Amino acid sequence: MSERTIGVYRVAVCGKGGSGKTTIAGTLARVLGRRGRRVVAIDGDSNPNLAVTLGLPAAEAQRIPPLPRNLLVERVDASGNRTYVLRESPDTIIRTYGVGAPDNVTLVLMGRVDHAGAG
Amino acid sequence: MCGTHATVRRVLGELVAAGDDVTVVDMEAGLEHLSRGTTRSTDAMLVIAEPYFKSLETARRGYELAKELKIPRVFIVANKVRGARDEDAIKAFCDRNHLVLLATVPHDETVLEAELGGVALLDVSAQTPSVAEIQRLADLVTAS
Numbered sequence: 561m562s563e564r565t566i567g568v569y570r571v572a573v574c575g576k577g578g579s580g581k582t583t584i585a586g587t588l589a590r591v592l593g594r595r596g597r598r599v600v601a602i603d604g605d606s607n608p609n610l611a612v613t614l615g616l617p618a619a620e621a622q623r624i625p626p627l628p629r630n631l632l633v634e635r636v637d638a639s640g641n642r643t644y645v646l647r648e649s650p651d652t653i654i655r656t657y658g659v660g661a662p663d664n665v666t667l668v669l670m671g672r673v674d675h676a677g678a679g
Numbered sequence: 680m681c682g683t684h685a686t687v688r689r690v691l692g693e694l695v696a697a698g699d700d701v702t703v704v705d706m707e708a709g710l711e712h713l714s715r716g717t718t719r720s721t722d723a724m725l726v727i728a729e730p731y732f733k734s735l736e737t738a739r740r741g742y743e744l745a746k747e748l749k750i751p752r753v754f755i756v757a758n759k760v761r762g763a764r765d766e767d768a769i770k771a772f773c774d775r776n777h778l779v780l781l782a783t784v785p786h787d788e789t790v791l792e793a794e795l796g797g798v799a800l801l802d803v804s805a806q807t808p809s810v811a812e813i814q815r816l817a818d819l820v821t822a823s
Contacts, residue, residue: 569701569702569722569723569820569821570695570701570702570703570704570720570721570722570723571701571702571703571704571721571722571723571724571725571820572703572704572706572718572721572723572724572725572750573703573704573705573706573724573725573727573756574706574707574710574713574724574725574726574727574741574745575708575726575727575728575737575738575741575758576708576709576727576729576734576737577708577709579727579728579729579734579758580727580729580758580759580784580790581705581706581708581727582705583790583793583794583800584725584727584756584758584784584813584816585703585704585705586705586799586800587799587800587801587809587810587813588703588813588816588817588820589701589703590799590801591801591810591813591814591817592701592703592817592821595817597700597701597821598700598701599700599701599702599703600694600700600701600702600703601702601703601704601705602691602694602702602703602704602705603705604691604704604705604706604707604712604717605705605706605707605708606707607708610705612797612798612799613793613799613800614799615798615799615801615802618797627690631690632689632690632693644689644693644716645693646690646693646694650693650694650695653690653694654694662799662802663801668694670690670691
């Protein structure tokens, strides 16, 4: 990831459920967008609420597809170490699966917890 | 952790926008999902804490975990703060545990109004104390 240029910045917001982390993450994203930054907001919570917090209508928020599961490819080197690499560039993934939200924000949804086939 | 879910979570750590973009990630609630895989490209972690002991303790653990995961900048952001007593308690807790307190977002009825209506806080009002503090937070977090 060393090729990232100055100005590119990734900030993560964590906290307990109910702490207001989604409100702060969503409002922070829109504030930065209003200032003219291009902002990508990623909902990494398996109980996703960021869409509504960003200002998308609830009906639209429910129709946003999550990222497909085949975006990562496992690589095993000669020593048997496993690494995962993205099948497509982050920009392609964001362009393909991202949804436009107000104030220049693009939302990407990681997906809900789905136990079918997992485990 | 179930395998498929763990694999999908790894995408989270790799997804960073290019160009002049800022990426803001709303992480999974709780600390169980914080790992090198999900936080790989993270420059700054904001750990949200409410002004009561259990929340502060959870935030302290999250903060220390984020440090262990080698995230370059880790901060506490206090939320739902009502008055000087809350603020003093949070400051004292952070001082005692060597945690950097970056911002203190006040309790704000406008946030409750937005949640009740299922709309964005900024679409209810941009002229409200919580938004003012998040604007300040935006200055601090993107200043390098």
